[in-house]
Amino acid sequence: MMALALAAVLLLAGCSSSKSNSSSSSPAASNNETKPADTSNGSKEKFVFWDKGEAAEAYNKLMKARVEQFGKDNNIDVEYVVVSQNDLKAKLLAAIEAKNPPDLIVANDPVAKQFIESDQLVDTSDIMNKIDFTDAAKNIAVTSDKFFMVPHSLQLNGVFLRKDIWDQHKLPIPTTWQQLYEDAKIVNDPKNGFYATGLPLGASGGNDAENMVRDVIREYGGVIIDKDNNVTVNSKETLEALKFIAKFWQEGLTPPASVTWDDNGNNKAYLAGTVGFVINSASIYDSLKKDNPDLEKKTIMVSRLGGPIGESFVATGNVFAIFKNGKGTKWAKKFITEFYEKDFYNNLIEQVGGKYVPVINGTMDTPFWKDPNNKAAGWLDMTKSIKGSGNYPGPEDDLGSKAQTMQLATKAVARIVVEKMDPQKSLDQLEQELKQLYGKK
């Protein structure tokens, strides 16, 4: 029965799409390398694009208009589908199995990287060579020194803090994890429904929890994968980091339910005013401005916290990926190449409120980013502390993305918190799981 259900899920998911928008239009002249599609036999070529659903509505509106215009200009049918990032992987797996993948997707880079191993993605080196991407952008798109993705935008996580609560207790804004921990013990008030921090630890396949745990491990000097691709996670530095993170749950400084949160859990808790500190993308600001301007005024975005060896966080971002078995891959390449047209790209970034950091050299040199009142400008500063992608300092590869998506580091902390496992034992298990995944002895 369950097997049948799974087969049905695969079949149905492969055939379904959400919020799709097909459109076709009259021919238009084009001087680009890809000629307008021939309509002599009456059927037009089609370009299918699955874009990520973005909390900032302007993004999907602008992208939809762009795709429709692209269809008109090239005399092709287009299908623009908005897919929630949480559902994207399952839908893609089903579509690939049904031999009906989209031509192009926008996804978080750890998700897209997982389709390299199964040889689903088109080599994008030609596009990468054509466009002047920043080093940070290249870093999120590279896998084993090859390019199978094209950077779309960087999406960094910032620290959001309830300044009013910290002020109430006359506490300075924390700059280190240790300081946050000390402050948390003071501002924590669970009896009145308020927790000092909203740290995620759920294994939903999202990024927030794993990125946070890995950041802290690095900031404590731990190295999960070294530059020679060895699993070196089992060290006293990593052990200290795991023990430190676990204290937030063991001492009740973060909501207990956060061990089952998905990536929306911390947003919801912060927006509900029940936690005083979260690490998140700018979607929190968007929601606060729209739904709770009072709380927005009490909120500040501060620099990332440092550990004993300073700040360090992984660069993640949105990438384009083209599927080999899509029927309109040439249109996908053309669409990407034209996507970075200066006016459109800058406007897109600004309309999203600066939540996306541009990936093209020179695009940060605009009045929007130079405006001293632009809170989003803080994201640019953060790009300075980016230390690399998921495997850092190990070489970036699809296994690193898989380890990240499987949230092995998160589960190591969860075992200490939930199962009360001895930290060293949990670390030993993490090492064993990583070695098994990376094929090491």
Next chain:
Amino acid sequence: MGYGLLIPVAVIVFVIIGVPFINSIYLSFTNKVVGVDPKFIGFGNYAHIFSDPEYWKVLKNTVYFTVGSVSFKLVIGLLLAVVVNQAFFGRGFVRAILLVPWALSGMVSAITWRWMYDDTYGIVNALLMRWHVISLPIAWTSDPSIALISVIIVNIWKGLPFYIFSFLGGLQTIDSQMYEAATIDGAGKIRQFFSITIPSISTVISITVLLSTIWTFNSFEIVYLITGGGPLHASAIISTYTYEVAFLQNQMGQSLAVAGSVIPILVLLIVFSMRKLGKDD
């Protein structure tokens, strides 16, 4: 001639159910991952999952989830069915209210319960704290010793109307003269319940319990949407674990082995149900 007429139906059933089923069983013996052709690996997947403690933890949870949910639904459902079978003012309204959990979409119910269970802004903790029943919020979905109970409660709430109305249908077929005769003979209410009511609707009870056991064993959305099977598989059941292995780990062969491993249990339940139905017919 009769068998000939059955052929079109048999073909349709075979194509719609038989082919995917056989294919799924075959894939459970392969190293199938999405986008790559499967290679036959014999019992490799089964050996892997049977040696994995997480699988046994999930299977144990599934048994607790199923037995716990079905038992409570049976007892509470029977009691409520007897109550709403009595004549009282507003009976129609009460019956309608009892039907609501069944009528609501599973997704809506699960998301609503998730909100209610939340330990920071959920209404369950808020009320318990206001009434001074607890001084600190209970971690309904994140305490490993409570998470499974929390989803069982939702499953009971959601499935109860099916029991109540199935039993109610059975109760309405009982001849009232049997109770009158029993009263004359001196039998009390409890004796009447166990000697008349239960035997009279035993067939309905059996079928309801068997069908509900199969549905509960296969349920997915309540657990997936409320706890995601967490924390650390504390509330995971076979269906959510199958999904996790398939779509988060992209191990389709292993995932189908997880699903396939419980087929014997389900087949037994189905055969038992069919025999029961056949006997009662």
